[in-house]
Amino acid sequence: MYKSFSDHLLDWAGRILLTLILGFLVLPFIVVFIASFNESAILSFPPQSWSTRWYVNAFEYRDFGNGLRNSLRVAAFGAGIALVAGAGFAYVFNRYDFAFKNTLNGILLSPLIIPNFTIGLGVLVLTAAASMPRNVWTVVAVHVIIVLPFVVRSVYVSLQNLERAYEQAAESLGGRPLHVLLTITLPLLLPGLVAGAIFAAILSFNEFTASLYVVSQRTETLPVAMYNYVREYADPTLAAMSVLYVAAVAALLLLVHKIFRLEKVLNVD
Amino acid sequence: MLIDTAQASAQQTADAPAVRVEGVSKSFAGSVALEPISMRIERGEFLTLLGPSGCGKTTLLNLIAGFLEADQGELYIHDKPVTRVPPYQREIGIVFQNYALFPHMSVARNVGYGLRTRGVPKAEAERRVREALALVKLEDFADRRPRQLSGGQQQRVALARALVIRPRVLLLDEPFSALDRNLRAAMQVELREIQTSLGLTTVFVTHDQGEALSMSDRIAVMSRATIRQIGTPSEIYDHPQNHFVASFVGDANMFRATLLEAEGSDARLKLGETEARITSFQTDLPAPGPVTLFVRPEHCHLAEPGTPGTIPATVALSVYQGSHTELHVDCPLAEGGRAMLRVPSRTSVAPGEPLAIGLAESGAAVFGAED
Amino acid sequence: MTKRPFLGWFASPSILIAFGITASVLAIVQYSLRAHVPGSIDPGGFTLANFATLWHVAYGLVFLNSLLLCIWTALFALLIGYPLAYAMVRARSLSLRSAILLISLTPLFLGEIVRTYSWMIVLGNRGFLNSVLLQTGLIERPINLMFTMSGVVIALVHFTLPIVVVMLAAALSHIDRNLERAATSLGAGRIRVFLTVTLPLSIPGVVAATSTAFAWTFSAFATPQMIGGGQVQTISTMVYQVGFASFNFPLAASLSLMGLLFAVAVLAIFNTGMRQLERHGAH
Structure with a gap:
């Protein structure tokens, strides 16, 4: 395609702008990466001397290990329950008309607007008012509420893209509803379901604000443990922790991208 | 006496039309998709539902297939009322517009799907899948995935999948619309040959009058949710009964x-x-x-x-x-x-x-x- | 023939969760109407005193602060996010596309703590930015970014940018490229094509992205708490403070209830306004 001088100028302006924006996005992670190797407990740029001792510290700090175990457990159960409930709801919402369908939809998607601190506070005062014990299941419940809308949306998009003719063909060939569900619908929805589950698990793993309201010392999740650490200590242990966190999430995302292509999952293709 | 009655009823069943539609109608949210209509489709007949989009032909097809339930009226297949029978018990083969081949299954597994749902023994199922693929000349493609096939080949697989269950009625929902012109003509001939040799009752939905005239035993021309005329292709073309049929079919x-x-x-x-x-x-x-x-x-x-x-x-x-x-x-x-x-x-x-x-x-x- | 197989089975779990959500919101409403008993978590009798307490300039400023924070954040997120989304959707090479995608989306999956902490290191008085500026001699004394509105906005823009990019990219990717080609063939230059075709067609995406950025910022807690350090009060930090520093849960409940109503009202006004604008723009 022919390009005029002004077109080239636009191209270059665009490239510079893009680089600046991407720089803004990665800057904090580069900085935290450098800071994590700073020998001194007091921040300085550039670091005077280098060390990996904060990584050792991060691994040895008991609250992080405890928080990681809690977070993994909560994310697994939270995402699992949200997947089952969310996929089921997306299916009936896509397929059927029933009483209070839109009310139910509105309530389930409301956590997209209700701030997390309100959800956390709500569950906290609910358990207090109903004299319910607060344990790991309270945390799971909060996480299910928060990640459910994302699962519903992901599965709903997959369902909308699923041509009804596949299921109709299977039905005409003698497949009973359950058989069709298991041999046609579920396999064809699998990418959406897996993506929804992974998305939900990551969101749950990261959830901080609402968790802060309902965790106890024993059920503290990793983000809460990290927050508490910053409030008590100023050393770069948390920088080391952040680097590990970023590395783990980036690896997971790269894997998802390789298998499913993020463009598809996020519907930006 | 008893034998006579049994024979008589068997006789009656054999003479009964493949499909009988009696006063069947359908509305969606207050808008009429199909006025009450009645018609018979004889055994072995190739009947085409012809009409512009929105004329109700697809609604009628879906009612016969069982994907929709009629508001009123009764539908019979081989003289048995099926109005409230679900699609999976109707013994009907369907070829969809985009074929709807299961993308996660091989050609052979696609064709064998209807046999697995019926619990046909494995050896017999394999034999019947082979026969069905031979019928559509795709023996060598059994292990391919649908997306590795051309449009024409995909259509043959869809046909084999519908035929292998030995359906009482074959429904075709605009099956040629995705094919290019030359392939379309060849597939039309091939489909008609297979249909005639099997003596298979077929209901074909299309908006293409050329296709309808060249393939059908009888054509039902539809518009505004009802059948405007039903007859052989030459009756429809030479002797249209109303303004709509006259202007919709031919110049x-x-x-x-x-x-x-x-x-x-x-x-x-x-x-x-x-x-x-x-x-x-x-x-x-x-x-x-x-x-x-x-x-x-x-x-x-x-x-x-x-x-x-x-x-x-x-x-x-x-x-x-x-x-x-x-x-x-x-x-x-x-x-x-x-x-x-x-x-x-x-x-x-x-x-x-x-x-x-x-x-x-x-x-x-x-x-x-x-x- | 069951016309709606699985309806009961599939809907039940979500109905249970919907009851949980409803009960939590009702619990907040209930608490907001109860008296605070100092030294006790359990609330006292029914009263409207909490709402009377909220009717005070100090709380009004907190609401105003939250609103300003949301507006600034949404505005900058949009300005930065749009070119990024555009580049992501229109990048010709697949690897550049993937790179933009991964860089812009990874922060989405990192949570508030890691991102906020990273910004603390960047923005602090002995942090990266001030060190660089001091050592290059561009400034003589550190700029105060921590504990300021600007610092919080910078971190919040970073926080909301990924979701804004996702939503804008979704909108942009669904615009038929032939419309732009048609405009080009009619003699429009690239800037004109963008302003007259691409931008107007992406407005629904912009509206959605702005609403989401607003909701996310409103919901953010760790960023204003850690970077604002008590100097930048928002509804979220106030609710936490009232709840966990004073253990006045009835007041925290009424504050978050008013906050929710405030957020819903602002979003409703914004969306109605945009719809009006679109309708007039269509003429």
Whole structure:
């Protein structure tokens, strides 16, 4: 395609702008990466001397290990329950008309607007008012509420893209509803379901604000443990922790991208 | 006595139509998708539902397949009421518009799906899948995935998958629309051959009149949620019963006229300034008054301007078609101001040239306003 | 014939969760109407005193602060996010596309703590930015970014940018490229094509992205808490403070209830306004 001088100028302006924006996005992670190797407990740029001792510290700090175990457990159960409930709801919402369908939809998607601190506070005062014990299941419940809308949306998009003719063909060939569900619908929805589950698990793993309201010392999740650490200590242990966190999430995302292509999952293709 | 009755009922079942539709109707959210209709589809018959989009043909297909439940009326397949029978118990084979081949299964597993749902023993299922694939000449493609096949091959797989369950009725939902022109013609011949050799009752949905005329035993022309005419292709083309069928199938010239008198099939019409006599193929003509005169282009000829009984017109455009030339003419008496004639290719006429349209003695019809 | 197989089975779990959500919101409403008993978590009798307490300039400023924070954040997120989304959707090479995608989306999956902490290191008085500026001699004394509105906005823009990019990219990717080609063929230059075709067609995406950025910012807690350090009060930090520093849960409940109503009202006004604008723009 022919390009005029002004077109080239636009191209270059665009490239510079893009680089600046991407720089803004990665800057904090580069900085935290450098800071994590700073020998001194007091921040300085550039670091005077280098060390990996904060990584050792991060691994040895008991609250992080405890928080990681809690977070993994909560994310697994939270995402699992949200997947089952969310996929089921997306299916009936896509397929059927029933009483209070839109009310139910509105309530389930409301956590997209209700701030997390309100959800956390709500569950906290609910358990207090109903004299319910607060344990790991309270945390799971909060996480299910928060990640459910994302699962519903992901599965709903997959369902909308699923041509009804596949299921109709299977039905005409003698497949009973359950058989069709298991041999046609579920396999064809699998990418959406897996993506929804992974998305939900990551969101749950990261959830901080609402968790802060309902965790106890024993059920503290990793983000809460990290927050508490910053409030008590100023050393770069948390920088080391952040680097590990970023590395783990980036690896997971790269894997998802390789298998499913993020463009598809996020519907930006 | 007992044996007689059994025989009689067996006899009756064998004679019963493959599909019987009795007063079946369907509405969606208050809008009528199908007026109450009744029809019979005989065994081994190839019946086409022809009509523009939104005419109700797909609704009727979905009602026969069981994907929709009728609001009223009763549907019989081989004389058994199936109105409330779910699709998976209807023993109906369907080829969908985009084939709907299961993308996560091989060709063989696609074709074998209906046998697995029926619990057919593995060895027999494999044999029947092989036979079905042989029937559509795809024996060597059993292990491929659907997306590795061409459009024509995918359609054959879809056909094999529908046939392998030995359906009582085969439904085809615009199966050729995704194919290019040449492949389409070849597939039409092949499908018709297979259908005839198996003696398979087939219901074919299309909006393509050419396809309908060339393939069907009978055609049901539909519009506005109802069947406007049902008959053999030549009945539909040569003897359309109403304005819609006449204009939807084939090329038609429609002229505004006044019916002066009618006797049997003979009619005397006032056409603008002149009068004409025609012999209609209709058995009963509408009452005298304003009517529409229908004549196919092949029943029109060029005449000298001013000849009594002809319709004046001027040439707008002539389109060379090889074997003949189409003359599109401006004609004040024609509906939409336009009519069309087919004339020998050598005929030389220039745009703007006045001419007259002469009518053949037969092949015309007169439709009243309500048709 | 069951016309709606699985309806009961599939809907039940979500109905249970919907009851949980409803009960939590009702619990907040209930608490907001109860008296605070100092030294006790359990609330006292029914009263409207909490809402009377909220009717005070100090709380009004907190609401105003939250609103300003949301507006600034949404505005900058949009300005930065749009070119990024555009580049992501229109990048010709697949690897550049993937790179933009991964870089812009990874922060989405990192949570508030890691991102906020990273920004603390960047923005602090002995942090990266001030060190670089001091050492290059561009400034003589550190700029105060921590504990300021600007610092919080910078971190919040970073926080909301990924979701804004996703939503804008979704909108942009669904615009038929032939519309732009048609405009080009009619003699429009690239900037004109963008302003007259691409931008107007992406407005629904912009509206959705703005609403989401607003909701996310409103919901953010760790960023204003850690970077604002008590100097930048928002509804979220106030609710936490009232709840966990004073253990006045009835007041925290009424504050978050008013906050929710405030957020819903602002979003409703924004969306109605945009719809009006679109309708007038269509003429």
